[in-house]
Amino acid sequence: MNSATVRNLLVRGMVAGLGAGLLALIAAYFLGEPNVDSAISFEEAHAHEHEVELVSRTLQSTAGLATGVLIYGVAFGGIAALAYCFALGRVGRFSPRATALLLSGCALLAVYVVPFLKYPANPPAVGNADTIGKRTTLYFLMMLLSVLLAIAATILGKRLAPKFGTWYATVAAVAAFAVAIGLAYAFLPVINEVPGGFPATVLWRFRLSALAMQLTLWGGFGLIFGELAERLLNPRPAKAEAPVRWRPPRTDP
Structure with missing residues (x-):
């Protein structure tokens, strides 16, 4: 091109x-x-304290x-x-x-x-102001993992296609992606900062x-x-x- x-x-x-x-x-x-x-x-x-709005709602x-x-x-x-x-x-x-x-x-x-x-x-x-840095880091880490794993799954599917065919190669690549994402979900920390009564x-x-x-x-x-x-x-x-x-x-x- x-x-x-x-x-x-x-x-x-x-x-x-x-x-x-x-x-x-x-x-x-x-x-x-x-x-x-x-x-x-x-x-x-x-x-408890009302902050002054710098920009109107x-x-x-x-x-x-x-x-x-x-x-x-x-x-x-x-x-x-x-x-x-x-x-x-x-x-x-x-x-x-x-x-x-x-x-x-x-x-x-x-x-x-x-x-x-x-x-x-x-x-x-919703969310503690003191943990905003941690929450942002974890979110972008999850995004990076997802993109890299999606690329890896695509490469895996293309390499398996000549041997197993497009259908089975695609199923295997999607399954591998799902398993890897599931492991990432399991090992990354859970964040639950919803205040009571919200x-x-x-x-x-x-x-x-x-x-x-x-x-x-x-x-x-x-x-x-x-x-x-x-x-x-x-x-x-x-x-x-x-x-x-x-x-x-x-x-x-």
Whole structure:
């Protein structure tokens, strides 16, 4: 793949990331923000000291949220496009569109869903401020393990395919990945810092909204970028115009 194609895919990845970010912003605003407000209300009701707000809650939930999600979407789209350039043609004989969807789905699973199941997202008022460094380290460690194990499972599947066939090689690779992730879940420490009396419904809905936001982001990126990559790499041939038949001029009798 030449540098011009990589550059064009990178630009399209950033555009797709922006579009996916807009979709994720809608999901975050309508699904996530009401639960954040509920968590903040609980925190304020049980706080002994009230801190002065440097940025208003209204600004945080509108301009602040939009800025963060859209910038993240563009950056995420550029990184995903570079990963796509590397994966294209190496994961099977898929079309550019199908490759984008496959890569988005696998990345969603490895980068977000697997770490999320071990260390799920928490709303305000959940989590001890003194352990934020430890919790962040454990989360990124789980993410790194998940990505590395996913890459290892892919390599394992490709090496087993010539001997056992694609189906059995895929089953073996997925099983190995699941076992390795299960061991990581078992050995990494459990974190449970939900304060007493915190509404379980708010916690559950917040985590579901966080998952829905990521599903929207990755799914939207896969669909948008897949279409853009398909048009770039497999352009449709222009329709040939029907030839015009020459006819002799009519002469009136």
